[in-house]
Amino acid sequence: MIFRTAVRADLPAILELLVADQLGRARDRAVVDETYEQAFAAIDADPRNELIVGDDDGTVVACMQLTYIPGLSRHGAERLQVEAVRVRADRRGQRIGERMMAWAIDRARDRGCAMAQLTTDKSRADAHRFYLRLGFVASHEGMKLAL
Amino acid sequence: MIFRTAVRADLPAILELLVADQLGRARDRAVVDETYEQAFAAIDADPRNELIVGDDDGTVVACMQLTYIPGLSRHGAERLQVEAVRVRADRRGQRIGERMMAWAIDRARDRGCAMAQLTTDKSRADAHRFYLRLGFVASHEGMKLAL
Numbered sequence: 572m573i574f575r576t577a578v579r580a581d582l583p584a585i586l587e588l589l590v591a592d593q594l595g596r597a598r599d600r601a602v603v604d605e606t607y608e609q610a611f612a613a614i615d616a617d618p619r620n621e622l623i624v625g626d627d628d629g630t631v632v633a634c635m636q637l638t639y640i641p642g643l644s645r646h647g648a649e650r651l652q653v654e655a656v657r658v659r660a661d662r663r664g665q666r667i668g669e670r671m672m673a674w675a676i677d678r679a680r681d682r683g684c685a686m687a688q689l690t691t692d693k694s695r696a697d698a699h700r701f702y703l704r705l706g707f708v709a710s711h712e713g714m715k716l717a718l
Numbered sequence: 719m720i721f722r723t724a725v726r727a728d729l730p731a732i733l734e735l736l737v738a739d740q741l742g743r744a745r746d747r748a749v750v751d752e753t754y755e756q757a758f759a760a761i762d763a764d765p766r767n768e769l770i771v772g773d774d775d776g777t778v779v780a781c782m783q784l785t786y787i788p789g790l791s792r793h794g795a796e797r798l799q800v801e802a803v804r805v806r807a808d809r810r811g812q813r814i815g816e817r818m819m820a821w822a823i824d825r826a827r828d829r830g831c832a833m834a835q836l837t838t839d840k841s842r843a844d845a846h847r848f849y850l851r852l853g854f855v856a857s858h859e860g861m862k863l864a865l
Contacts, residue, residue, distance in 0.1 A: 617788060641760040647758075712838050713837050714836050714849045
């Protein structure tokens with residue numbers, strides 16, 4: 572298992588991961604179209620965004636998006652924001668998510684980030700335990716407004 | 719009162735706002751140094767980041783940072799992430815924060831963002847009521863890990 576930056580050929584597998592999710596199912600379709608292609612290209616071209624996949628011998632079994640947010644707080648430190656963390660349903664319980672998050676945290680430390688942060692839907696109890704085990708603190712309310 | 723992108727000359731006033739905050743006081747100093755200058759320049763140069771100030775006749779009385787995160791979810795939509803929302807203590811209760819957030823939400827809608835999101839420390843009860851009034855839903859746990 573390696574973690575690496577996604578390439579265009581990974582897009583169908585990543586969309587499958589997003590759509591397979593209980594909450595993602597209502598929001599997305601697994602069919603690559605021009606809009607998804609453009610979004611992929613935008614992420615890929617942005618030096619502060621990385622779409623990462625967990626690649627098990629050529630098969631994408633996990634994904635996440637890393638965003639490095641520059642800021643003034645904490646003496647001008649960047650913070651890592653993690654979005655869209657998914658592990659393929661039939662590969663859960665194999666510590667893939669744990670290894671992927673540890674990889675992300677190492678990458679953020681190497682880059683000099685002062686903090687890693689993410690939000691997780693309050694209905695995802697398993698995810699909360701998972702992040703608390705990794706050392707995250709549920710110190711904040713995560714507020715969302717659909718536009 | 720206008721809301722506009724911050725310029726280098728606003729940096730001392732913005733740092734004052736960050737340091738005056740109850741939680742920011744432990745983390746930052748109001749003295750502009752090279753590190754803060756570099757962080758300001760990094761935000762300013764990034765087309766997906768904007769440092770915004772509330773300018774009342776030439777005086778900075780509020781600030782916030784807007785980050786537009788590209789993504790695949792929600793059919794490849796960007797989301798607006800809001801950080802570092804501050805209103806000068808002696809100017810609270812004048813709906814400056816409300817007007818600033820409404821301005822941010824309009825800007826995100828104009829850009830085509832599908833969502834606005836932020837996290838707020840669980841100790842900030844006033845802030846929670848403020849965001850709920852604006853239509854935000856406290857649907858997520860906000861997880862943080864200091865690096």
